[in-house]
Amino acid sequence: MSFELLHTDATTKARRGRLTTPHGVIETPIFMPVGTQGTVKTLHPDDLLAIEAQIILGNTYHLYLRPGLDVIDQFGGLHNFMQWQRPILTDSGGFQVWSLAKLRKITEEGVRFQNHLNGAAMMLSPEVSMEIQARLGSDIAMLFDECPPYPCERSYAEESTDLTSRWAKRCRDWVDANRPEATDGGRQLHFGIVQGSVYADLRERSARALVDLGFDGYAIGGVSVGEPEVEMMRAMDHAVPFLPEDKPRYAMGLGTPPQLLEMIARGVDMFDCVMPTRVARNGMAFTFDGPINFKNARHEFDTSPLHPDTHPTVLPFSRAYIRHLIKAGEILGLRLLSLHNLHFFLTLMQQAREAISANRFEEFKNEFIERYEARNY
């Protein structure tokens, strides 16, 4: 049994759990920093240890294209290639094909496309995706799915959902036949992905089909595709009731700090998002007192630190200095904001876990959001 449900909050559906993987234990709810190309942007693995990252995400599509599996094979897997010995989750590549590749053609077999780097014709299928992820040696591999756009006609959503279910069966069969392991050994875990767009009955149908096949965890997919927040939350509400209590639930590619807490309250355990590192490139920092935009002139002479609760590595620097680095295009500015933002997301998760254990998650969530939106610092 890889997941242990430790406690459910008294008034919300928020859960505290513990997921055991070949590279270690993950306390949930948890946020996973994104390391698209085998590195969490601007950060050294030691930085990730310093902010107590428990698990990171790697993008199968990117790593398959560059450096390619022949390189990663030399190291026996992604962990040793990138020098990260804690858990790694890899996505299936499907979402990246959907968002980056050209001339996509979806058939029953899989997806043919031209990659965004050199336009070469390529193919991803359930079996190919599972094999790539097996060679990457991730601790958690995601099933290969089709991600419908938003908005999406009912007829397309229905066909797409059923295709994802048939692909899930093929992934299940591949895993049963090949018994993939993580880097350095240990059974790789596999998470199914619930699709169904905005249609409650399709979400249910998708969830039931996956649960019938039996996986180590379940993700809610087809979100983070431009839908309004209300649809994002509905996708959780439509899927969670049909997922087993004793398996982790993962909302893919989401979200803002208040959204994370709203999803935790709905019983979601795991999250990933590029936002903390992406907004750093725009000079943005998340704090308990709301976001800060360092391009704003009001920070020009500000000798105070980014925030009293920032990481010790960032605390010595003033807002004026961080603003200067961002304005001057200096990489240290990206490093400091990326580290700060990921530290903030991970601290938020830690506080959420403590609030769940104390049966006060609802109060914690409301207090957080009130302070966050007041922007008083």
Place this chain on the structure above:
Amino acid sequence: MSFELLHTDATTKARRGRLTTPHGVIETPIFMPVGTQGTVKTLHPDDLLAIEAQIILGNTYHLYLRPGLDVIDQFGGLHNFMQWQRPILTDSGGFQVWSLAKLRKITEEGVRFQNHLNGAAMMLSPEVSMEIQARLGSDIAMLFDECPPYPCERSYAEESTDLTSRWAKRCRDWVDANRPEATDGGRQLHFGIVQGSVYADLRERSARALVDLGFDGYAIGGVSVGEPEVEMMRAMDHAVPFLPEDKPRYAMGLGTPPQLLEMIARGVDMFDCVMPTRVARNGMAFTFDGPINFKNARHEFDTSPLHPDTHPTVLPFSRAYIRHLIKAGEILGLRLLSLHNLHFFLTLMQQAREAISANRFEEFKNEFIERYEARNY
């Protein structure tokens, strides 16, 4: 007395010394990492401590433009603004005006120009440069000089050298009248700059004029302007004999690892160069076995470390991984190569100091160059 000459090598002019500044002691010969815009590119001050950087350089021209002195005044100086509490040397701004600004017009008063950021008309003069450096609070301020191009007609070189000497007198007067201090107090040191282009008698004339005025150290300027290596070494040979034994000598903006050792053998004590961080952006690493170009395909599958003598922070990573980061444009690649290259330059200086103390600098230099040029790793 700020400089103590500890030992001179038995067979070369290489010297070991100790320079005391308001922010601490510098063991010479030393290499100074360049922090143009108030940050050594890609590195955190903790990284600079990890590689045992003793002093860094700040560029007056860049810092004067951005963030500007009004911002740095809020912190009482550059050290506190950038959170670096070891020594800082600032250049005069003259070389940057020469290499970056537009519509330069040199008069007896100083240099009028349009800055490269927004084209605004600005003026630097001996007094203005010394005042800016006083407000930056550097431990060592450079005198404001005129840097003639290479090649340079004798008549222009002569006029330029004498202008630099008259400007040196005005710097001396400004310093005597204003007694500038480093950030948090302590007498700021001042280094004159020997000019004279390729003309031996002008180098001598320039050196004598500066020594008559009396400064804490002397730089050899007008190098790193595209001259061949033989002229670079001649500039040292033409200046050093006329500089006092008991003051440090600084070759500005130089050079490759073998060049540094050749200049140390000629009695030079201090160096700065953007090369270690600049070549990192081209995927280049310096090692005791010669330079490595990570864009070279032969590193694609290489599981060995960058070099056995790299810094512990870089050692866990393979050449294949570093190559991947560089090819993928990932910032961690720049970080690792910048840290490695600066660590290499600083290690080279440490070994040079030890060789001087052991009276075996010539042997050390020849062994280093032989191995470096063999490129056997």
